[in-house]
Amino acid sequence: MIDALSADALRTRFDSSQFDFETTADLPAETQVVGQDRAVEALEFGMTIESDGYNVFALGPPGTGRRELVQHLLEEQAADEETPPDWCYVNNFDEEREPNVLKMPAGRGQDLKEDVDDLIEELKTALPAAFESEEYQSRREMIQEEVREDQEAALERLQERAREDDIALIRTPQGFAFAPIRDGEVVAPEEVESMPDEEREEVQQQIAEYQEELQQILRKVPEHEREAHERIEELNQEIAALAVDESINILRQKYSNLEDVLDFLTAVRNDIIENVDFFVQAAQNGGQQQAQQPPMMQQQGQQGGGQQSARPDGAFWRRYRVNLIVDNGDTDGAPVVFEDNPNYQNLVGQVEQIAQMGALVTDFNLIQSGALHEANGGYLIVEARDLLTQPYAWEGLKQALRNDEIQIESPGQALGLIRTVTLEPEAIPLDVKLVVVGERLLYYLLDAYDPDVDRLFKVMADFDEQIDRDEEHESEYADLIATMIADEDLRPFNRSAVAHVMERSTRLVSDTEKLSGRIERVRDLVQQAHYWAGQDDAETVTDAHVQQAIDAQIRRADRMRERVQESIERETIYIDTDGSAVGQVNGLAYLDVGGFSFGKPNRITARVRLGKGEIVDIEREAALGGPLHSKGVLILSGFLQGRFAQQYPLSLSASLVFEQTYGGIDGDSASSAELYALLSALADEPLRQDLAVTGSVNQHGIVQPIGGVNEKIEGFFDVCQERGLTGKQGVLIPASNTDHLMLRPDVVEAADAGQFHVYPVETIDQGIELLTGIEAGTRNEQGSFPDDTMNGKVEARLRTFADRRRQFALTDGQNESAEA
Secondary structure (H helix, E strand, O other): OOOOHHHHHHOOOOOHHOOOEEEEEEOOOOOOOOOOHHHHHHHHHHOOOOOOOEEEEEEOOOOOHHHHHHHHHHHHHHOOOOOEEEEEEEOOOOOOOOOOEEEEEEOOOHHHHHHHHHHHHHHHHHHHHHHHOHHHHHHHHHHHHHHHHHHHHHHHHHHHHHHHHOOEEEEEEEEEEEEEEEEEOOOOOOHHHOOOOOHHHHHHHHHHHHHHHHHHHHHHHHHHHHHHHHHHHHHHHHHHHHHHHHHHHHHHHHHHOHHHHHHHOOOOEEEEEEOHHHHHHHHHHOOOOOOOOOOOOOEOOOOOOOOOOOOOOHHHHHHHOOOEEEOOOOOOOEEEEOOOOOOOOHHHHHOOOOOOOOOEEOOHEEEEOOOHHHHOOEEEEEEEEHHHHOOOHHHHHHHHHOEEEEOOOOOHHOOOOOOOOOOOOOEEEEEOEEEEEHHHHHHHHHHHOOOOOOOOOEEEOOOOEEEEEEEEHHHHHHHHHHHHHOOOOOOOHHHHHHHHHHHHHHHHHHHEEEEEOOOHHHHHHHHHHHHHHHHOOOOOHHHHHHHHHHHHHHHHHHHHHHHHOOOOOOOOOOOOOOEEEEEEEEEEEEEEEEEEEEEEEEEEEEEEEOOOOEEEEEEHOOOEEEEHHHHHHHHHHHHHHHHHHOOOOEEEEEEEEOOOOOOOOOOOOOHHHHHHHEEEHHHOOOEEEEEEEEEEEEOEEEEEEEOOOHHHHHHHHHHHHHHHOOOOOEEEEEHHHHHHHHHOOHHHHHHHOOOOEEEEEHHHHHHHHHHHHOOOOOOOOOOOOOOHHHHHHHHHHHHHHHHHHHHHHHHHHHHHHOOO
């Protein structure tokens, strides 16, 4: 029979003396990543290659520090890169629905915004003052006076000529009229009617001629007024240009190397001059800007802005402002942006609206940037799960990457579902490296169902949850712990505390040759050990504080485990830890609830009878068994047929069941235990109940490794310890799981004292010998198993079943012949 493992084999200890530091304060604390060479190489490749489509999908399990590591590496890379430009939106004075974009060197966007704001404040005073000046008023009055004088002169000339013909030009409230005069007096209409016909007709003829001349003079009045208006307009534009040009020219000189800015300043100048009537009327109204203003705020759902009355103060000047949406003035190198809420608007930006006069209105000043704008020229990081749960965000992001530009529009517009008249800002060219961070399953699903993934995410950075344990990585891991401590200003850990953290890291991956890559769980442990050291007023964290943190973690999470143990102790759940029984064995299950895992013993029983070679899995028949568990049961048939049914048919019917289970069961880690129970039932030999079993089995009887080996051993140990250790109790595990053992210290102590045992089993024969105390047996030269061995007893029982089945078949055949 095989021997139990020594206590040293049950837990791998880290020798703190191997470290060349006393506390983590002696370490440089510069390590951000350990053992992720594959992922780091992929990230570096994706960051530096300049071809299209080489965005990165960083995949791996949560808690490996994927996002933090990605951000750290990107920030290191970005620090040496060129700072990208600023981006501004300004009014398009030709088509205000389509604001123009300005590209500015980093930091110049804020300068332009402030300069234009100063220009506006200056013009707010300078323009009204120019039109209130005496020079302007006198020149305007001169033009108006010249027009009036020309009109009066023409009327006077007409009046003088008419007087020579004894005709008077009379001004009445209704207008001008002609009437004959006699002796210097106007002849009354009654007298005109009493004149001789010839004289009256002559007078009327003269009046008609003068009336025609008067109409010609009056018809020229609008023309003269238009001429005056044009001259006044020219004057207004001249005065406005004088008020504006000096300030504008200063800005043109300052931004002389930026052609787009010069065009914008020219457009501002021209628009102010074109809208000069606004300032003239404001000046005439005593400085109160009550005149109609040019359209600016665009009403949602209407074509054009329309004339807006009762505007808020300063609404007119909004049309000249600069909307700085990306300011890289304080950015060193390329930007690295992490968007923690990647909805559609937060990614591509949006045009906001404000309520005004019962309607929603907007203008270019309400254009808001998105994460793509902020990261343009640099790097953007988003979490895959957050991105995919936001409506239209994934499609909007892909569209921007495909088109290499950021087009700000609502999701409804982007999808063609809604078409309202609103702003359509000019698109901004996009130059960004995108890193999407997510679980492997999300990446594999996207890669399988979205053809754009292969084209847009050509780099896969795969983060491993396990790190090879060697001297180099142990040294780096210690410095990684020191970095966590330094980053959060925690108490230093002494070398024994660091060693204990590493032991826990190894336990987390259940592999003595690995360290955990789930950095978040290690960071949690470091933080909690720091807390417990603080409770002790200790200046340095020791291994005792680390163990206290581990115990507290378990205590907070193990309510369900305690309830299971309590049910076993109260014999609500039947588990034997001594004695023996036929067809009954203690199996071990692994449960993971809320991130806390533990082992649970389960009684497995088997019954056999004469049949047609069927093994009934009661769990499967009751729809409680998963496919992996069903597969394990079917393998048992293959084992029995391969070992015992070469010369005669397998003629048994067997049933297997996990007793007292009321939920789903899956996995094949109990298949060896089920086989032991089945062999016991066939041989009619009892199995030890002070031993528990875990491990899967193949058709050749080889015991295969399983997961959760530590938790399973500890689950049975806890039951045995509660009832009292006898020195005979233990667990059979696959020999290939030996390298995965990182058992609790109390289990190791019990094993060292000979009170509990862990047996590494390679084959079913080794296990059955431990469980029964009977040799398994091998076939002799005649091809038979010795009668006093377990295999011999099983084979004899199966042969008996086969003989009886043959006899029944013969009897049935004879009866059928007799009846015929």
